[in-house]
Structure formats: C-alpha cells, structure tokens
Amino acid sequence: MRDPRTLVIIGTGMAGIGLARALRARDKDSRLILISQDSGHDYAKPMLSTAFAKKMSGTDLSRQAPVALVDELNAELRTHQRVTAIDGDTRQLWLGEECLAYDELVLALGAAPRRPFPVAAEVASRVQSINDLDDYAAFCATLAKARERGEDGHVVIVGAGLVGCEYANDLTAAGHRVTLVAPEETPLDGLLPQALGQRLGAALDGLGVTRRQGEMVETIAASSGEEAERQAAPVEVRLQSGRRLTGSVVLLATGLAPRIRLAQAAGLSAGGDGIRVDRHLATSQAHIWALGDCASVEGVNAMYVQPLQMAARTLAANLCGEPSVLDWKAWPVLVKTPVLPVVAYPPRSAVARWEITGEGDDLEARALDMNERLIGYALTGAAVRRKVELARQAPPLLG
Incomplete structure (x- = not known):
C-alpha cells in the first residue's frame, strides 16, 4: 500500500462531498482526490427545485466554491473530468490518457435523466x-x-x-x-x-x-x-x-437511471437498480465502494437525502477501519410543493388496501397489507405533521 494511502471519490454531489467530509472527520492524513464531471461547487441538490420562486441564481445556490472546498477538505479536486476506465486488479483508473493509482475507490456517480422519446x-x-x-x-x-x-x-x-x-x-x-x-x-x-x-x-x-x-x-x-x-x-x-x-x-422530469456503465465496464455487479453493494457499501470487487443514487443496497435504491447521509457516515467508518453496517429506517419522502405539503413513505410490498381519513386537503392514507399491517403511508396538508409518528410504525427501508 502506498504511504499515505490514496482515497479517490468519483462524483462531487451530495454523496461524494458528504462522504469526503465524514472521512476527514476521522482521517486527516490520507491523500483525498475528488473527481467531478461538472464544476465541483458544493450545493444542496434539494434546493434546486425551490430556487426559482426565491429568484436565486446558480451562484446564490453554491454553498462553497471549489477552491474553498479544496481548502476545507485538504483534498485534490479534478473538475470537468471524466473517468474512462477502472482496473480493480491493479487499483488504477484512467482520466483519458492519465493513469491514477488508488488504494480505495468510491463511486458516487449519481443518476442520469431518462429520455424516453425522440428529441430533434x-x-x-x-x-x-x-x-x-x-x-x-x-x-x-x-x-x-x-x-x-x-x-x-x-x-x-x-x-x-x-x-x-x-x-x-x-x-x-x-x-x-x-x-x-x-x-x-x-x-x-x-x-x-x-x-x-x-x-x-x-x-x-x-x-x-x-x-x-x-x-x-x-x-x-x-x-x-x-x-x-x-x-x-x-x-x-x-x-x-x-x-x-x-x-x-x-x-x-421523466425519471433517473443510476449511472452504472463505468462500473459494468470494470466488471462490477450492477443492473437497472444500480451498482450492487452490501450493507457496508462494498461492491463485488475489493477496494471499490459505491453510495448515493448510483448504488443499490441489497436491492434498495433510495434516491433521497436521509438514506444518502446515513450511507456516507457508514462508508466513512468502514474506510477508516471501523466496521459499520448500514441501517436505513422508515424515512419518508418530503415533497417540496408549498401549494400543498406532501409526505410519503411508499410501500415496498403488495398493498391490500389504502385506508384514507381526513377531509379537504388534510388527508392521511395508510397502506395496509393482507394482515392489516402498516407498510407505507402518504400525507397531505396539515396531516404531514403525523409523519414521525407513522414512521415509527412502518417497516424499515432495509428490512
């Protein structure tokens, strides 16, 4: 192993940067390299769909410019660059003609928008x-x-x-x-x-x-x-x-597909649900890990903030030699539609019936299985205040 060890994270969205921060909280000394195919600004992705009404520009949404991020993380940041190949056996990756060695590699590739019809x-x-x-x-x-x-x-x-x-x-x-x-x-x-x-x-x-x-x-x-x-x-x-x-x-806004081509080309197990990882966030090849929108944890791909944040903390611990297993609770999805607040925890098994109570815009829908057990829920209007109570009753995201 090289000294100091080299940790490479491909992707600088919330998953990649969140992981980098969690790593630096534990490990001050390893060489940390972030590779981004975009500008590398630190921002909160959920803010993008609330910014027009606030008349915010892209600059307004940036919490930290790349230079400041590099200083904070004591990291190397490669912006507007794309990894073209990975060799897991030799622990090397390529940025075009440039070869870069790593000790541990994390794929935080995100997901790409789907285009299901022709565009001239x-x-x-x-x-x-x-x-x-x-x-x-x-x-x-x-x-x-x-x-x-x-x-x-x-x-x-x-x-x-x-x-x-x-x-x-x-x-x-x-x-x-x-x-x-x-x-x-x-x-x-x-x-x-x-x-x-x-x-x-x-x-x-x-x-x-x-x-x-x-x-x-x-x-x-x-x-x-x-x-x-x-x-x-x-x-x-x-x-x-x-x-x-x-x-x-x-x-x-026709959905997202986990970015898996790079992983598949490197021989990793991946499919329509994402790059397949275990609860440690380890892929099918040693020293390669994945998290965020590109990753499928035991068949579950959760493309929202709370599961991502928990995954980043779990992976940081594992990369620093502190064995940690991912534990996803029943975290609901908070929909940012101020005209009518919506919270939902979609069921992961067959729904026998929806039990709907409330009136007007303030509705509570409980998804029940054949044994009348709560397996999911949806709330609108003032009923969203019950999201925590119902989350305690619902099955976890990872069973």
Whole structure:
C-alpha cells in the first residue's frame, strides 16, 4: 500500500462531498482526490427545485466554491473530468490518457435523466433536465434568452413525479407559465393513492399550472418548418393524442437511471437498480465502494437525502477501519410543493388496501397489507405533521 494511502471519490454531489467530509472527520492524513464531471461547487441538490420562486441564481445556490472546498477538505479536486476506465486488479483508473493509482475507490456517480422519446437535434439545447447546479444555471440562461427573443417563457414540464411537481410549483410561483404533461391521470402516481393525487392536482391547478395528464409525448421538435429558423424557433411538444404544445423550453422530469456503465465496464455487479453493494457499501470487487443514487443496497435504491447521509457516515467508518453496517429506517419522502405539503413513505410490498381519513386537503392514507399491517403511508396538508409518528410504525427501508 502506498504511504499515505490514496482515497479517490468519483462524483462531487451530495454523496461524494458528504462522504469526503465524514472521512476527514476521522482521517486527516490520507491523500483525498475528488473527481467531478461538472464544476465541483458544493450545493444542496434539494434546493434546486425551490430556487426559482426565491429568484436565486446558480451562484446564490453554491454553498462553497471549489477552491474553498479544496481548502476545507485538504483534498485534490479534478473538475470537468471524466473517468474512462477502472482496473480493480491493479487499483488504477484512467482520466483519458492519465493513469491514477488508488488504494480505495468510491463511486458516487449519481443518476442520469431518462429520455424516453425522440428529441430533434435542432431543439436539443432547449430540452433540458435539472440534475445538478450546472444544469440549473443552463436552464436559467435558456429562459433568459427566450425572453430576450420576445417569447413569454412558457415552460413545458414532461413528467408529474416528484421532480416534475416540485418544479411546476416553483416555476409557477416564480411567475412562469407552466404546462405539466404526464401519462398518469394524477400527480405523484407512484407515491400517492389517487384520492391524494387528485388533491395535489387541484392545488396545482389553483396555482395556475396547466395540466395535460393522461397524455403521452410522441416527439419534441422545432415549431418552425423553415430550416434557417429552427435553432431560434419555439419548441413544439407533440402528444400522441394529436395535441401540440409550444414552449420556450422543455423541462424533462421523466425519471433517473443510476449511472452504472463505468462500473459494468470494470466488471462490477450492477443492473437497472444500480451498482450492487452490501450493507457496508462494498461492491463485488475489493477496494471499490459505491453510495448515493448510483448504488443499490441489497436491492434498495433510495434516491433521497436521509438514506444518502446515513450511507456516507457508514462508508466513512468502514474506510477508516471501523466496521459499520448500514441501517436505513422508515424515512419518508418530503415533497417540496408549498401549494400543498406532501409526505410519503411508499410501500415496498403488495398493498391490500389504502385506508384514507381526513377531509379537504388534510388527508392521511395508510397502506395496509393482507394482515392489516402498516407498510407505507402518504400525507397531505396539515396531516404531514403525523409523519414521525407513522414512521415509527412502518417497516424499515432495509428490512
């Protein structure tokens, strides 16, 4: 082993930087290298979907610039670089032609937005996802350019899951005209039973969001047929029903896929659920670990903050020779839709029935199994105050 040992973390999102901080709390001496394919700013990703209404820029959202992060962590930071290969046998990785040796390697690669339908090349720059701080800044710049061209800044959001609903609420509150398109009949279809989804839908309607739910996108192209005008033409979203929507920019909120290609190329066990790790966060190859959105812990991929933070602390302990096993409790998902607060803990086994109580916007839905045991829940409005009480009754995220 090299002296001092070299710890390399690929990824500088909340998982990578959170792990780096937890490591430095235990280990002041190891050489720590962070590799980022973006700008390397430290920021809280959940803030991205609440920033438009607050009129925050990408700079405002950055908690720490890369230079300050390097000083805090006593680390080396490689920004705008991509790891092209890993050799687990020799403990080496490549950044293009550059070879870098490591003693322990952590994959905090995150997840990439899905694009489930064709997008014409001439409008690709205006069909965007917001998955990191650089994406947020690019989206703001695209909207600003549309306004300069005299467009009204209409945003078409495709997808009515967690991300789509949060951005629909935030962008509308910021004064933008927003249309939300999704194949599901109600928002948050994967998290909420229909009655609660209908309440959220009504709240978004009241805020001013136009919903085209129950509709599938067919293609996205330029609205102008003249080739010379296509680059500057508004974007046209063509639905399978024949309806056509014209917007200044399209925001794709069509889900995330764990980034696994690098791991698979290195021979690690990985699949649609992510890079497979045990409860120590160890992959199928020695000295390589994974956490965050790219990792599947015994089949569970939890893409939200509390499981990520616990995983970072657990992995830091293991990397520092303090054996630690990940223990995920029944942490609910807090949806950032101020127009109607929502909390949900989706069941991981078959639901026999939903028991719904409350009235108006203040609803509590309990997912029960065949033995009438609580296996999940969803809350809206004032009922969200019961989230801690119900979490104590629900089965843990990792059984």
